[in-house]
Amino acid sequence: MEHNKTFKDIQGHWAKEEIEIMVAKHIAKGKVKDNFAPNDIISRAEFTDLIVRVLGLEGSENNEYAPEKAITSDNNDGNKICSG
Known part of the structure; x- marks a missing residue:
């Protein structure tokens, strides 16, 4: 819808x-109702937010941060470390 x-x-x-x-494609929005602020940082x-809309991504029902779901790998002593 445009x-x-x-x-x-x-x-x-x-x-x-x-x-x-x-x-028109709902990718960008203005800062306020009648101003876009094209020169703002x-x-x-x-x-x-812009990238999410461009790619058409959707959020999950549970948007809570879950560190236990982070990608991990075992180091030599068996402790899990974050790989990212």
């Missing part, structure tokens, strides 16, 4: 067309 939306602060911006395409969380 929708047409533009923002006040992208008028005349070099990436206006690309921003509107990403917004993107945070890690915003970048991750």
Whole structure:
């Protein structure tokens, strides 16, 4: 589902067309209702959110951190160590 939306602060911006395409495809969102803030620095969380939407990933029902489910390997003395 696509929708047409533009923002006040992208008028005349070099990436206006690309921003509107990403917004129409629900990949990108604005910072607030009428502003996209195209020159702002993107945070890690915003970048991750963008990648999740681009790839069409979905969250699980249980989003709790589970260190016991981390990939592990045994070292020589039998203690488990994280491989990542």
